[in-house]
Amino acid sequence: MHRHLQLTEQGKLKHFLSIEGLDKGLLTEILDTAESFAGISEHQVKKVPLLRGKTIVNLFFENSTRTRTTFELAATRLSADVLNINIATSATSKGESLLDTIRNLEAMHVDMFVVRHALSGAAHFIAQHTAPHISVINAGDGQHAHPTQAMLDMFTIRQHKKQFEGLKVAIVGDILHSRVARSQILALNTLGVAEVRVIAPKTLLPAHVRSMGVIPLHDMDEGLSDVDVIIMLRLQKERMNSAFLPSESEFFKCYGLTEAKLLRAKPNAIVMHPGPINRGVEIASSVADGPQSVILEQVSNGIAVRMAVMTMTLGHHGGAA
Amino acid sequence: MTKILIENGRIIDPANKIDDIGSLCIADGKILQVLNPPADFTPDLTIDAKDRIVCPGFIDLSARLREPGHSHKGSIKSETKAALSAGVTSLCLPPDTKPCIDSPAVVEYIKDKAEAAEYRQIHSIGALTQRLDGTELSSMFALKQAGCIAVSNAHAPLGNLLILRRAMEYASSHGLLLMYRANEAALSGKGCAHEGAMASQYGLPGIPVAAESIALAQALELAQLTGCRIHISQISCKQSVIKIQQAKKYGLNVTADAAIHQLLLSENDVLPFDSHYHVIPPFRSEEDGHYLREGLSNGTIDAICSDHQPHDLDAKLGAFPETEPGVSALETLLPLTLELTTLHRIGLGKALASLTQNPAAILGLQAGALTPGFNADVCIFDPTLQWEVNEQSWHSAGHNTPYWRQNLIGKVTHTLQGGRLLYKFRNR
Numbered sequence: 119m120h121r122h123l124q125l126t127e128q129g130k131l132k133h134f135l136s137i138e139g140l141d142k143g144l145l146t147e148i149l150d151t152a153e154s155f156a157g158i159s160e161h162q163v164k165k166v167p168l169l170r171g172k173t174i175v176n177l178f179f180e181n182s183t184r185t186r187t188t189f190e191l192a193a194t195r196l197s198a199d200v201l202n203i204n205i206a207t208s209a210t211s212k213g214e215s216l217l218d219t220i221r222n223l224e225a226m227h228v229d230m231f232v233v234r235h236a237l238s239g240a241a242h243f244i245a246q247h248t249a250p251h252i253s254v255i256n257a258g259d260g261q262h263a264h265p266t267q268a269m270l271d272m273f274t275i276r277q278h279k280k281q282f283e284g285l286k287v288a289i290v291g292d293i294l295h296s297r298v299a300r301s302q303i304l305a306l307n308t309l310g311v312a313e314v315r316v317i318a319p320k321t322l323l324p325a326h327v328r329s330m331g332v333i334p335l336h337d338m339d340e341g342l343s344d345v346d347v348i349i350m351l352r353l354q355k356e357r358m359n360s361a362f363l364p365s366e367s368e369f370f371k372c373y374g375l376t377e378a379k380l381l382r383a384k385p386n387a388i389v390m391h392p393g394p395i396n397r398g399v400e401i402a403s404s405v406a407d408g409p410q411s412v413i414l415e416q417v418s419n420g421i422a423v424r425m426a427v428m429t430m431t432l433g434h435h436g437g438a439a
Numbered sequence: 440m441t442k443i444l445i446e447n448g449r450i451i452d453p454a455n456k457i458d459d460i461g462s463l464c465i466a467d468g469k470i471l472q473v474l475n476p477p478a479d480f481t482p483d484l485t486i487d488a489k490d491r492i493v494c495p496g497f498i499d500l501s502a503r504l505r506e507p508g509h510s511h512k513g514s515i516k517s518e519t520k521a522a523l524s525a526g527v528t529s530l531c532l533p534p535d536t537k538p539c540i541d542s543p544a545v546v547e548y549i550k551d552k553a554e555a556a557e558y559r560q561i562h563s564i565g566a567l568t569q570r571l572d573g574t575e576l577s578s579m580f581a582l583k584q585a586g587c588i589a590v591s592n593a594h595a596p597l598g599n600l601l602i603l604r605r606a607m608e609y610a611s612s613h614g615l616l617l618m619y620r621a622n623e624a625a626l627s628g629k630g631c632a633h634e635g636a637m638a639s640q641y642g643l644p645g646i647p648v649a650a651e652s653i654a655l656a657q658a659l660e661l662a663q664l665t666g667c668r669i670h671i672s673q674i675s676c677k678q679s680v681i682k683i684q685q686a687k688k689y690g691l692n693v694t695a696d697a698a699i700h701q702l703l704l705s706e707n708d709v710l711p712f713d714s715h716y717h718v719i720p721p722f723r724s725e726e727d728g729h730y731l732r733e734g735l736s737n738g739t740i741d742a743i744c745s746d747h748q749p750h751d752l753d754a755k756l757g758a759f760p761e762t763e764p765g766v767s768a769l770e771t772l773l774p775l776t777l778e779l780t781t782l783h784r785i786g787l788g789k790a791l792a793s794l795t796q797n798p799a800a801i802l803g804l805q806a807g808a809l810t811p812g813f814n815a816d817v818c819i820f821d822p823t824l825q826w827e828v829n830e831q832s833w834h835s836a837g838h839n840t841p842y843w844r845q846n847l848i849g850k851v852t853h854t855l856q857g858g859r860l861l862y863k864f865r866n867r
Contacts, residue, residue, distance in 0.1 A: 216757060217757075239711070243712065243756075243757060262642035297642055300640070324645075325635070325645060326635050327639055
């Protein structure tokens with residue numbers, strides 16, 4: 119389904135909405151392309167002219183300074199013109215307003231929408247209703263997908279582990295509400311890791327999480343045993359004391375990543391977090407700032423990965439040089 | 440006196456245990472004779488039903504017509520036209536109109552509109568509580584006097600179990616059937632999909648089967664306590680089938696229906712984020728579907744309904760969770776029922792009984808059968824005719840169906856209501 123919508127007839131990336139339906143070859147191509155952009159940030163002139171003359175709209179129906187900034191930087195470094203539009207909207211807003219927004223922007227001859235929305239499927243809906251020449255990148259939709267975040271995580275893992283085969287990966291925290299986790303799970307399995315574990319209390323796991331190709335566990339010691347990669351997820355504080363969890367302190371006690379718990383993982387295990395982090399809630403500062411943490415590298419890699427996805431999606435119709 | 444002869448058709452009338460080739464004679468709006476026409480019968484109109492099936496007109500236990508209050512989605516005129524093209528000669532209108540059916544005035548309004556649309560067998564279901572707000576009982580006796588055939592709270596939650604108990608006691612005091620949609624609102628929350636693998640994968644808020652089965656179990660307990668005759672509407676899962684089966688086994692006066700699309704589609708059929716698959720209750724697991732079909736086959740589920748809910752285009756345009764649930768389902772009722780008989784080995788007689796004889800019995804109507812003296816409500820259909828679901832073939836104002844642009848098999852060719860030929864298929 120997604121493959122059909124996301125790819126051109128030639129199998130090239132047209133939209134980037136989800137990891138679903140993309141094969142290992144295409145994911146690897148994204149990582150390789152990102153690799154070629156990774157050095158640009160080190161240059162004195164941090165720009166390449168690949169998307170000169172293109173207009174990219176960051177269409178954010180949900181606030182996110184970090185993600186929007188990295189998309190903006192990625193577009194700027196590709197020499198595209200960027201328009202940032204934040205649309206405060208409620209989850210119950212009608213489809214017409216979403217469509218009307220899209221249609222109005224289309225009339226301004228833009229080339230790409232980078233969409234963040236609070237509802238699952240919103241980016242998919244926009245991709246189905248935009249003009250054929252426009253590409254859509256999903257920058258997070260509801261609890262569904264955040265594929266560029268997942269790919270920058272894969273990029274970071276590859277940097278440190280060189281290959282995916284044989285790796286054991288643990289994802290810890292609020293899996294139920296996490297679009298990042300859903301995309302990570304799909305990407306990790308597609309790229310061929312040996313095992314993906316999700317560690318959380320049952321209140322924070324989807325009811326049928328096994329069907330996603332993961333091993334659900336409720337105990338950190340068991341879950342972190344012998345893993346190569348630990349991905350901590352942000353725990354939204356509003357979930358505390360709202361029948362999901364009893365308290366911050368109890369969550370931290372059970373599922374917070376401390377140096378002691380980290381000892382269960384392989385000695386060279388890396389610690390990741392999509393950010394922003396809640397110190398002392400899901401991760402101890404000593405771990406977040408410790409030698410095994412690659413959290414800030416993830417942020418840097420986000421720009422290269424988003425540059426890669428932008429050029430690949432726009433490239434098939436003449437965007438790339 | 441208009442006389443109609445329907446000849447050469449395969450007459451299937453489950454109520455009278457008829458399945459034979461023959462003729463059906465209609466005189467003065469009533470069934471006159473089945474199989475063998477009287478020697479002196481001279482028809483004004485003859486319908487050749489060769490290679491077609493002639494059966495009682497269908498009785499739909501739940502069809503939204505969108506009037507009053509939601510005329511941008513459909514009207515009594517447009518949706519009764521769809522009903523006639525689907526062989527539906529009697530239908531029950533749930534009370535969640537706007538204003539809701541909680542006063543005789545609204546019932547009268549609907550009657551007037553039905554009369555104007557020349558569809559005389561719309562049965563209003565009265566609201567169980569005032570304004571459907573779940574707190575104060577409606578004037579059920581007045582609603583019954585105005586013509587309501589049953590009472591229901593539609594999709595609206597009830598304030599608490601005591602209100603349900605009182606509503607059952609009061610409804611049964613007046614001999615009213617209570618049609619109950621089982622849903623524990625706190626458990627279904629803002630869910631929009633079955634809490635299963637599909638919802639997990641796509642990050643859609645899920646509705647667990649327990650939201651239905653827990654509410655159902657509570658309602659059955661209260662029906663036992665109060666002696667209220669209860670009909671459970673649009674069940675969707677295995678646990679509900681089991682609970683109803685047990686309740687029937689132990690003598691509770693309970694009946695149940697399932698929507699035709701629930702009997703055939705599961706979460707595995709849902710195209711990701713395609714709002715045409717957004718229904719409440721949601722499409723459940725394959726196992727749930729299997730149990731529903733078993734339930735229909737063994738009589739636990741008495742009736743099939745359309746659960747017809749036409750929508751305007753905008754209602755289905757948007758991200759999946761924000762779209763409105765429901766399928767425009769009248770016109771696919773017959774072909775999908777036929778699919779049940781061919782793909783899932785449910786006997787044609789059994790399937791047709793669930794559209795005719797059984798809903799009539801649930802509602803206490805003298806209908807759903809080709810019994811001499813009954814109103815001549817008749818459906819004639821071609822069980823082999825393939826047609827595409829598209830603008831040309833469609834009558835409902837709502838185009839919201841997962842079957843749009845698909846080919847289906849089985850088409851109603853004639854519908855008679857009270858002996859009047861109100862629909863004749865024309866290949867447009």
